[in-house]
Amino acid sequence: MSDVPLSVLFGILVLLIILSGFFSSSETGMMSLNRYRLRHMAKSKHKGAMRATKLLEKPDRLIGTILTGNNLVNFAAAALATIISQRLWPDNPDLAVFVNTILFTLVVLIFAELTPKTLAAIAPEKIAFPASRALLGIQWFLQPFVWFVNTIANALLRLVRVDVNNTTPDNLSTEELRTIVREAGSMIPKRHQHMLISILDLEKMTVNDIMVPRTELVGIDLNDDLETVLEQLRTTQHTRLPVYRGDINNVVGILHTRNISRFLTSGEFLKEDLEKICREPYFIPESTPLHTQLFNFQKNKRRIALVVDEYGDVQGICTLEDILEEIVGEFTTDVVSAASPDVHPQEDGSYIVDGAAYVRDVNKALKWDLPTDGPKTISGLIVEILEHIPDAPVCLRIGYYRVEILQIKDNTIRAAKITTDRKIKLPD
Template sequence: MDGTSLTALSVILVGLIMLSAFFSSSETGMMSLNRYRLRHMAKTGHKGAKRAQGLLERTDQLIGVILIGNNFVNILASSIATVIAIRIWGDAGIAIATLLLTIVILIFAEVTPKTLAALFPEKIAFPASYVLGPLLKILYPVVWAVNLFTGAILRVLRISASDAASDHLSREELRTLVNEAGALIPAKHKDMLVSILDLEKVTVNDIMVPRNEISGIDLDDDTDAILHQLRNSQHTRLPVFKGDINTIQGILHLRNTTKLLQRDDINKAMIMQLCQEPYFIPESTPLNTQLINFQKEKRRFGIVVDEYGDVLGLATLEDILEEIVGEFTTDYAATSPDIIPLEDSTFIIDGTTSVRTINKTLGWNLSIDGPKTLNGLITETLENIPDTNVCLKVEGHRVEVLQIKDNVVKAAIVHPKIPRKRANLIQTP
């Protein structure tokens, strides 16, 4: 073999190694594509994305054509390298060719191209799709035969393609995807998206205004007291009941009372004519379901009842929206009359304040699986109703009861949780 032949074989060998690198990078690039981003790009008309998506619809055929091409060029490269090495080094050339070609293919045709493809899958996969598509058509009979034997082997092993994991995201996977979106999604938008996913975990019982805080119109009151309440109410909708909140007669929208309040002969019957039929909500209804129910019933206000029909509280559309977008006030901790910050980083908290409100306002992690209010947390921890002001620890927070009235903790001072390391330092003598 003369020098010209050796040179020609060497050029062919280099070309085969480059083809091997192409097939290796194509495989990794195609498999590393973000399928959801790929679908989006294909819908927007990106030609490379459309071709790649079409190839990935039959993954078995795509992998088949890539592996057929890769194995063919690698085996051919090995044969040519052996011929060249024997010509140069004689019989020892077989071992030398095996060693050198293994190193070259490993570095230049496997690790390097696959690493680049994993880092930049779109830049590798989209151009490669223009080659892999026609190549698949040319080699289709070979690919079909290979896949036929492969499918037979999988059936012997009792493995079906339908057993493969679904390409759809679960709720928790979608939550992780949103949280790891980085700067692509603003932090506020992330919080809203995650809150929407969490709606099914929260019931109306968790966000309702409790029964003892409901402001309504009692028809047993005299007319003057009712008129005074209508003129000075801070709410747009008021439940109308007779004697007891469980005997709700209707819901009054104050917008409808504007003309009525200008009359001198107003009476309770006129007020009842303006009332809307009450809308009742079971306490265990998830918020995502209730949001749809509000929309279906064209309501913004509902009375929450337990399994016996007794009124537990009320829930509004605004309450559900606040679970998604957050409080509508700019600084809830500063404006809320239920949570008052003190100079020593502690807080005076009203006993009826919900645990969810405390967590959202102060960024704490008190358990919401048990009692719904601070009073409930305190009484559950003590296992009785305190008759004097006491100090206790609730889930790592020091709580000092300030006021007790009618067997209910009205107010308490709550300290932030002390970090574990700091607590250990404090306890060290």
């Protein structure tokens, strides 16, 4: 080695530093690859992605290959750097060792570790895909040695009760998927992000959260006189109506107003005809999750259902459109709601809210966060907080919201004035 020119030794040392940088960047690049994007690219027959996928199928073998190559190169470079330092300072070996340690550590840290790994972390695909070709060849060449080293390492891991075959699954929880959608940025348009998150939220909501309550239910009462029924059919804004006798619990069926048009034009109409063209009612429990009910609507070829409680009493109705609007937002015009909205903004920044308004709808409209894990309506929420039905208008605070009851009728809060102030410091 003493006969080899210093220029050749420096050239070999530079080559070893480059190889060390290759192994360091390959390790970071391969481990930083997005597994879902990699899987998609591999299915699209991207050669680099297919090679990387093959290597990552057995991560212990890949890491063993990279670490074996990296350590061999680093040890060879350290030995060569020692020889070069001794050639440069033959009369002072202590100085040669000191200078070699400092300089070699800095060179390896900057050029073989920090810079390559940072670059690979920033652009893993640009590093990992080209490197995968070389890594496959190195893995084949070092296979006996890597197998021997991995066998010993895996045995040691088993001693501490670590199952090397039980790798972390790529499955995402609902919350993790929701975070990915939110952080997608410009890759997914805002409206599409909202729709995707709304789909994920369906499993947390039940039919009871979105149904039209019994008090607001519109239907045909067969006990009414014929003229009243005809007038209701001519002026209704709804396509499907429940038909009942006297009480909504005595449901006869669901009427599609399209089927009644021929009777209205002919002038020959009897209540018996109405019963004949009604479809059998479809009942669902109020605790049914929305994603389940969406599937049930599709399976049963239905668009409207009567919601019942545990005692079988009708609590309201739920339609397919109600569930779809939870995903895409309002896409129909509700004439009744447009004529009398539940939320009325005031000049002083407060809002007068109908007591029958749903808490979720108020939160959605005003970007508020009133509690939704209890009663569904504003009236129910206030009564739960007070723990009694007030006899006269009172004021209370719900979190950051100051609520002033304006009207009470029939043991129900009909209207409340709500003001929000985020500056208020709530007690612990």
